[in-house]
Amino acid sequence: ASEDAAIEDSPNRDLTGFEGLNERLPLWEAGVGGGMIESPNYPASSERNFVALALPYVIYRGDIFRVGGRGGARAVFLENDRLELDMSFGGAFAADSDDNTVREGMPELDYLVEIGPQLIYKIKDFSFSGGGNSRLNARLQARAVFSTDFGGFDGRGFVFEPTLTYQQRGVFLPDTGFSLALRTTWATEKLHDYFYEVTPEYATTVRPAYDAKSGYLGAELSAGLAFPVVKNVRGFLTTSVQFNSGSANENSPLFEKDVTYSVGVGFVWRAYKSDAKATW
Template sequence: MRRLVLAALLLAVPAAAQEVRLPVFEAGVAGGGGWLPDYPAADQNHIRGIAAPFVIYRGELLRADDQGVRGRLLRGERLGLDLSFSGAFPSSSDDNRARRGMPDLDWQGEVGPALRLTLWRDVARPRRVNLELPVRAVFSSDLASVRYRGVVFSPELAVEDRAVGLEALGLRGARFRLGVGPIFATERLQRYFYEVEPQYARADRPAYRAKAGYLGTRLQFSLRVPITPAFSFVGGGRVENFAGAANADSPLHRRDWNATVALGFAWSLYQSAAAVASSADPFD
């Protein structure tokens, strides 16, 4: 989905697990772009990009960094509870054959709690296997108004490795992540993607009423590499399958497979003099 590039911006923000002390506050600019499907199960991709400021805050109870926003109220060795975010680019219906004449798909944002269960970990390497259970509310915006679009549940089995063999090149603190899992969405969100109201029906696009349920399954990966203490690079990709989805018979469900490729960067322009000791846990 188009949200991979926006997620890449969060993954790209600089982090240095090997440092003894880290700035409490950082600010800079992140950017990214990629070749992205217009919407889930679309049969067209387009190149899209974005640049935006970012901030990192490393507080005792609240942290906002490359792992998201975390309340740190539940952070045991095996169990964690975070506040997770995601997003997606807008898509013009004029540029998509299946949706031509229909309303555009606006900017999308997701926010909600994510329970993390660590199934296995090797701190010495360091690497771990997580079962992540995010439940997010979805909103869309045309930058003039915001509309609630439903809820998405996307459990994921993820492998995370923070020592990916780049130390010999002087690139310390790299992180690789690979995740796979299904996606389920409420009727309201499914309607946003797949419903065809009668006024938008035509010979090759009959009216259709979307329903809640299984949306698809995705396999995604990302690699973040700190080039300097202030500059990081991130690359990633995603493959999604929508066969057997609840709305596979919608005229807007055009392809069972989607692929995404994305690249991004983050440049830290300010680091506070105040610092905080980095945790002994490389995943904290």
């Protein structure tokens, strides 16, 4: 591989989508997406949750406000060909405690969302003699986390997540994309409490009371493959491994496994796209 200066666009551009690197991206696109994912009930849980969804698929690529793609929903404050600073919003950790044995009798865990600033720095672009291009980014996120039952929101503290991401377009086939990410997570006590604290009222003979503390939560290595199925339809495969050993609360009775994993499969059908192009 060699350094390639030809990829002159936003550092947050998705290299695994419909358009090639030499094509301008539509200002907006819409359609339907669906998929299935299996993951731990919560970080370090030995029990698992299976979710299957079909949802509208919408991407908007405005100069400031953007929705969809790899960046979720965000407002961009600063951007050049190497740096992006934004305020972003998205889903957070998998959290589901329905029928969870180790948490029996405890309050259920709700869905989690997070919002806060994000800094993305493009470390380097590469091109390959056999075809294809790739990008290595560093990403820093500092976000507030909230749980919701869709009737209200409760604050669950803050997380700090440094991440290295690698994307490559032109894996096996010219329009196939590959992504790899390594993320580490630190959190304030309130989020650790949400996952790992056992107050005296919920203590049992097999689940002693435990006072959770702030600190390191864990690391995750994830990989994804995106590929064309037919015109305007792309398929996705994703997997990740969570490394929970060394967590600040690995002695909690609710902390069960040092290593967990997630797997998923999905598709996107792009039914409409704008003639107007994004400026980045």
